[in-house]
Each structure stands twice: as C-alpha cells, then as structure tokens.
Amino acid sequence: MRRFPVRYVAHRLLLAVGVLWAAFTVSFVVLYLLPGDPVATMAAGGLDAEPVSPQELDALRARYGLDQPIVVQYLHRLGAAVTGDFGTSIQNGQDVRSAVADALPSTLQMAFAGLGFAIVFGGAVALVATYTRARWLRQFLLALPSLAVSLPVFWVGLMLVQIFSFSLGLLPSVGAAGPRSLVLPAATLGLSTGALVAQVLAKSMSQALDQPYVTTARAKGAGNVAVHLRHALPNAAVPALTVLGYVVGNLLAGSVVVETVFTRPGLGRLTVTAVGTQDIPMVQGIVVFAALVFVLVNLLVDLAYPLLDPRIVTGARV
Secondary structure, three states: OOOOHHHHHHHHHHHHHHHHHHHHHHHHHHHOOOOOHHHHHHHHHOOOOOOOOOOHHHHHHHHHOOOOOHHHHHHHHHHHHHHOOOOOOOOOOOHHHHHHHHHHHHHHHHHHHHHHHHHHHHHHHHHHHHHHHOOOHHHHHHHHHHHHHHHOHHHHHHHHHHHHHHHHOOOOOOOOOHHHHHHHHHHHHHHHHHHHHHHHHHHHHHHHOOOOHHHHHHHHOHHHHHHHHHHHHHHHHHHHHHHHHHHHHHHHHHHHHHHHOOOOOOHHHHHHHHHHOOOOOHHHHHHHHHHHHHHHHHHHHHHHHHHHHHHHHOOOOO
C-alpha cells in the first residue's frame, strides 16, 4: 500500500502560506507607495461634489486607519486579513468580501468557459499535430500556438467583435446576457492559454511517442489511436498539468482586459475601478483572493503529481 506523502503535502502547504503572505505584503507596499490620497479622491467625488474641509478629511483618514504609522497599519490589516476581514471600500463603504463575492460569479463563468476553450483548443491542436502523418498539416498546427501566444488579448477581443458581431452579426459584442454573450469573451480569454497548453502537450507527446514503452505497445499490436491516447497521453499530461497553475493566473489577469473590452461585470472591472480610485482595502482583497485561487490550483496540481508519477515524491530513478 502506497504511503501518504505527509512531508510532501506539508511542504506545499507551507509554500502556499508564504505566497499568500507575499501577495498581501507586496500589494500593501505598492499601494502605499502610489502618489495621491485615496481619502481625498473619495471626497472629491464628481464635478458637483461639495468641497470637504481638512478636518473632515482627517476624520475620514482616522475612520479608515490611514492616520496611523504605516507599520501599525500593516500589522492591523495583516491580522484582520488572517481572519478573512479586508475591511470596507474607501470609495463606497461596501464590505470588501461582499463586493468580491458579488463580482465573482460572472468572472468565474467566463474563466471556466475560457479554460474549457483552452483545453479543447490546445488539446486538439497537440493531439492532431502529433498524430497526423501529413507533414504540412503537422507544421501548420505546430505553428499556430506560437502565433496565438504572441497576439495581445485586447487585440484578439476587438478582432472577434469586429468579425462576429459587427460584420457577421452572429454574437453580441457587449454585456453578459445569456450564453451567447459568453462565447467571444471565452474565446478571447482562452486563446493564448490554449496555445500554451498546445505547445507543452505537443512537445511532451512527441517525447512520449519515442519512449520504449510505446515501441513495446506497437509490437504487441496496439493501434495508433490506442498508442496515442492510452499509452502516450497519460505520461505526456504531467507537464501539461503543471501549466494549469499558470493558466489559472493568466485567466484571472486576462479577465481585467476582457471584461473591459466586452463591458462585462466582474472582478476585472472591479479591479480597474478600485485601482483607479486607490481603494486600498478593495485592491488588497482582490489581490489576495487572486493569489488564493492561484495557490489552491497549484496546490491541487502538486497533490496530483504523486497520483500520476510516484517518483516525483519518492525521488526514485528510472
């Protein structure tokens, strides 16, 4: 019976905690180094806003703890963050956790759709490219990921809107009303990540198909499809699985651009607004949440390694 890798899991958990602490600390330092005053920005409001006296500004700073020394503010916010409390928005007084929870469903919907597109697109390109015997088709498919990775996300989104919304009139260009409005954002978000999956999986598949166990499987009479999917793919999936951690981070980062291009509500739009107004509690809450998602996905990937290849934990050699 295989032993549970306790030390391996403990080490990964410790690294996860370190990443979360680093994300909180770096975001805190960067936000406080930015020029400007978030309280003054909030008090300024719009063109019709009434002027606020210096005494009222001081009272607002005291209310949000911004009148304390920076070290005290850091320790106070860190202690509250450990309990899941990121305070309230400086701009609108909304609880940060509630604001993130309200914006999360739309972003998750788009992220999962983009991830699905990335897996289907990247997996299909890699599998067909390594399976086909047509040299021209193989070279064409292997060239697609490099091209897709180099395309800016906002440009891809604008081109898809121009073609499928304005020229063909097949899909809506903005908004979040119904499944049809999700197609273009998901394709925009998933194209570059799918290209990355295709690059890694195609290279791993090519290496796996040259291994002795594949030659043995062919000698025993296994067909090309069985060799490709049953023997080579499970072993080639380990490097591609590693990419998933980066892919999730890329999807969260890309949501800022995609939600802006397609005028969709979500964490991306909330981030843009919070950064533009220097809403420190809101920005920190979003940054830590994104880091938490990134850490959890990478932790799950790390824990899946021993199931795919026990040598990763035991250090055994071939």
